[in-house]
Amino acid sequence: MTDSMMTIRQMCDAYDVTPRTLRFYEAKELLSPVRQGQKRLFTKRDRARLTLILRGKRFGFSLEEIRQLLDLYDADDQQEAQLAKAHELGHARLDEMVAQRDALNEAIDELRGQLDWVGRTLNSMSLKQAAG
Numbered sequence: 001m002t003d004s005m006m007t008i009r010q011m012c013d014a015y016d017v018t019p020r021t022l023r024f025y026e027a028k029e030l031l032s033p034v035r036q037g038q039k040r041l042f043t044k045r046d047r048a049r050l051t052l053i054l055r056g057k058r059f060g061f062s063l064e065e066i067r068q069l070l071d072l073y074d075a076d077d078q079q080e081a082q083l084a085k086a087h088e089l090g091h092a093r094l095d096e097m098v099a100q101r102d103a104l105n106e107a108i109d110e111l112r113g114q115l116d117w118v119g120r121t122l123n124s125m126s127l128k129q130a131a132g
Helices: 008-015 019-027 044-058 063-075 080-131
Strands: 034-036 039-042
Touching: 008 019, 008 039, 008 044, 019 039, 019 044, 039 044, 044 063, 063 080
Parallel strands: none
Antiparallel strands: 034 039
């Protein structure tokens, strides 16, 4: 094994993923480790792809969107098409995340208002019981 190859265990340790995750990405043809019998050896290319996959998942991209970006990278050595598509998808995802955040903030504010009302109502009931 050369320094540029990593075993599945080394990949799991380095990227904090499970063997099942790596096998899943391999089955989805997002990673293509070198096979030596039952052993999988991951190349520098696989490591770069895994970094992009994990980043894409963290940002909420679907596996299909991630695949499209990885496929563009393979097809375009200058990476212009990949960067343009990543820019487009990134802006769309950012818009979705901002809308989700805004909806969540609105729900939080509404819940706070309801909890304040319930608190005031309970306090008022307690005061009436104490006086009565």
